[in-house]
Amino acid sequence: MFEIGDYVLNATNGICKISEIVELDMSGDKQLKSYFLLRPVEEENDRVYIPVDNADKRIRKVITQDEALAVLDRVPEIEALAVNNEKERETRYKEAVRSCEPDSVISLLKCLHIRNEQRAQAGKKSTAVDERYGKMAEHNLNAELAFVLEKDKQEIKDIIHDML
Structure with missing residues (x-):
């Protein structure tokens, strides 16, 4: 599914490039396990190790240009994340961020945009x-989106903010 040279997205480290597959004993039980060695694009000196056997739960390939443009086209139609209970708010936010799915993230951003406007009107x-x-x-x-569309992050931020 993933190969050396692929660009992937990890919720914690952002966009990374798979630089190699290494065998490591991370658990201390002298059993080697295969890991993808990721290099974050924004912090090239950092190293992130993701177990190969469950990588699909922790990373996904970066979207294509066509997919990125389609995401931007969908922004107006994406519903805001519904949080019915204050106790589940952080859990729902965390799920959206960890999913690394653009539609889920936009749904969260819409929710936060609406919530911040309401709080501001209430003086909070x-x-x-x-x-x-x-x-x-x-x-x-x-x-x-900036990486895939070869644009500046601030430009993408402004485009999405205007659509919210």
């Missing part, structure tokens, strides 16, 4: 949870 600031997940979601979405 945004919450720390809203800020944290909003930054993560925005960073990964903007980074991927």
